[in-house]
Amino acid sequence: MNDMIEIRWHGRGGQGAKTASQLLADAAFMAGKYVQSFPEYGPERSGAPITAYNRISAERCSVHSNIYEPDYVAVVDETLLESVDVCSGIKEGGAVIINSSKSPEELRPQLRGYTGRVCTIDAREISLRNLGAYFPNTPMLAAVVAVSECVEREQFLADMEGSYRHKFAKKPQVVEGNLKCLREAMSEVQG
Amino acid sequence: MSIRERLSGNEAIATAMRQVNPDVFAMFPITPSTEIPQYYAQYVADGRVDTEFITVESEHSSLSACLGAEAAGARAVTATSSAGLSYMNEVLYVAGSLRLPVVMAVACRALTGPININHDYSDSMAERDSGFIQIYAENNQEAYDNFLQAHRIAEHPDVRLPLMVCEDGFITSHAIENIELEEDDAVKAFVGEYHPEHYLLKKENPLAVGPYGVSGYYMEARVAQAQAMKNAKAVILDVAADFEKTFGRKYGFFEAYKMEDAEVAMLIMGSCAGTARAAVDELRSKGVKAGVIKLRVFRPFPGEELAAVLSHCKAVAVMDKSEGFSACGGPLFAETAGALFNSKERPLMIDVVFGLGGRDFTVTAAKSVFDRLVWIAENGVVDELYTHMGQRE
Numbered sequence: 088m089n090d091m092i093e094i095r096w097h098g099r100g101g102q103g104a105k106t107a108s109q110l111l112a113d114a115a116f117m118a119g120k121y122v123q124s125f126p127e128y129g130p131e132r133s134g135a136p137i138t139a140y141n142r143i144s145a146e147r148c149s150v151h152s153n154i155y156e157p158d159y160v161a162v163v164d165e166t167l168l169e170s171v172d173v174c175s176g177i178k179e180g181g182a183v184i185i186n187s188s189k190s191p192e193e194l195r196p197q198l199r200g201y202t203g204r205v206c207t208i209d210a211r212e213i214s215l216r217n218l219g220a221y222f223p224n225t226p227m228l229a230a231v232v233a234v235s236e237c238v239e240r241e242q243f244l245a246d247m248e249g250s251y252r253h254k255f256a257k258k259p260q261v262v263e264g265n266l267k268c269l270r271e272a273m274s275e276v277q278g
Numbered sequence: 279m280s281i282r283e284r285l286s287g288n289e290a291i292a293t294a295m296r297q298v299n300p301d302v303f304a305m306f307p308i309t310p311s312t313e314i315p316q317y318y319a320q321y322v323a324d325g326r327v328d329t330e331f332i333t334v335e336s337e338h339s340s341l342s343a344c345l346g347a348e349a350a351g352a353r354a355v356t357a358t359s360s361a362g363l364s365y366m367n368e369v370l371y372v373a374g375s376l377r378l379p380v381v382m383a384v385a386c387r388a389l390t391g392p393i394n395i396n397h398d399y400s401d402s403m404a405e406r407d408s409g410f411i412q413i414y415a416e417n418n419q420e421a422y423d424n425f426l427q428a429h430r431i432a433e434h435p436d437v438r439l440p441l442m443v444c445e446d447g448f449i450t451s452h453a454i455e456n457i458e459l460e461e462d463d464a465v466k467a468f469v470g471e472y473h474p475e476h477y478l479l480k481k482e483n484p485l486a487v488g489p490y491g492v493s494g495y496y497m498e499a500r501v502a503q504a505q506a507m508k509n510a511k512a513v514i515l516d517v518a519a520d521f522e523k524t525f526g527r528k529y530g531f532f533e534a535y536k537m538e539d540a541e542v543a544m545l546i547m548g549s550c551a552g553t554a555r556a557a558v559d560e561l562r563s564k565g566v567k568a569g570v571i572k573l574r575v576f577r578p579f580p581g582e583e584l585a586a587v588l589s590h591c592k593a594v595a596v597m598d599k600s601e602g603f604s605a606c607g608g609p610l611f612a613e614t615a616g617a618l619f620n621s622k623e624r625p626l627m628i629d630v631v632f633g634l635g636g637r638d639f640t641v642t643a644a645k646s647v648f649d650r651l652v653w654i655a656e657n658g659v660v661d662e663l664y665t666h667m668g669q670r671e
Contacts, residue, residue: 112454116284125453149552152640
């Protein structure tokens, strides 16, 4: 399946990398795709490195192994760069998307010789600016969609708005902040 | 009309349970099956079901509570994994011998030790002789569909046996994938209501449940139970045929993929079957006549049917995702070899124990097994009968 996009998420237990992978699956599902979202569980300790995965395709994917050669890698916590070879196996033409206030050029020396595309997104700043608290998943999700183009932008934003209006039916005031997070992350992603 | 959704295996099974709306759900939590009662508790709280939801202090008790309910003529379900299933061991045999058709979801997980929460079939294979029917799923869709068929198989008057609907822990239970759900009313019409002929509280026909079986009676009871397991084969196929007519998805004892002219084949269960099919597609494009059989029904074991489809192959790998410590192969291998023993034609066969405790099984790994089979087929000799794969040396 040439049209299949494979994504690997790196985060720390409790930061929501698994949730981010589920949100991406939701977005792709709403766009009519076949999706897989699955976590890789080790010892479930808050703060320990965890991995989650997505496959997104036009037809159902029957493979149920982990992903070793992803198209894209999303890193929710940049401190993982010290201990995890996050860029391992990234396909040619792919990219790594890192949650950081630094530029791609500043981070590249930490990427163990990886020569492919590096993107950064300051999810903390965008989240604090729009939601008043640190929820990295929403900006990360938008950055991954913007870089991978696994879902068409306008459809993604329209579907997410519908989803937020349903999910936050009793808290409509948070809908706009989340939507701004998505839009601003899509335009502010570097690299 | 089917409903397009995306759910984890656990939520798919919980949804099937909600649609069946059984009389009793007795639960004790254990990873990775815990979400099933967790979702169900929400359905109870939201008033979407009128099930008696009983929280008990152990798995031994959860299955015992189900047996009490079933003996009283009610429809009862539970869910468990790993050590929880082991802790039910005594009660599993009671369920089978009392002929009480409790339906249980098992999110299969390794047994200790070392302690491990990930997938293999150590737990369900250890209970293969308990008298439960065992049906395995490749993904969330099959877990859901198998659950919709479960009660009709288990409760059939020719069968009346308990049944496990097995999904792969985490790989299926916690993976979100697309799924086609059926409408509540259509499911209820398909599953039907449960009106057993005999039950404890039927005043016109009082019944003793669980009496002592002296030597003069015990064997007759066991033979009747063995006959019920044989009878289950026809019922499983009948229910699958009606399921296909009603909902359009086809099921049997196993799914044969590109087996018509296969020279080398793999017999495998659960989520790894899809990975093996991807390997077959790659090998077929290079001219290798490879095929896969995904075993869905392990109990009753479809020995004759498997022998018929495997006998023409040159070399077959049986993939055991549990280690039985027999020192001569895993449980799936032993049964498959036994099934083929009296065939006039039969392939050379190897057992590969793999994937223990969640060790990943990749397309590359599947291809390496087929490479071995091609060598065996060409040389007409088995290199090594019983091996392990994927471990560090």
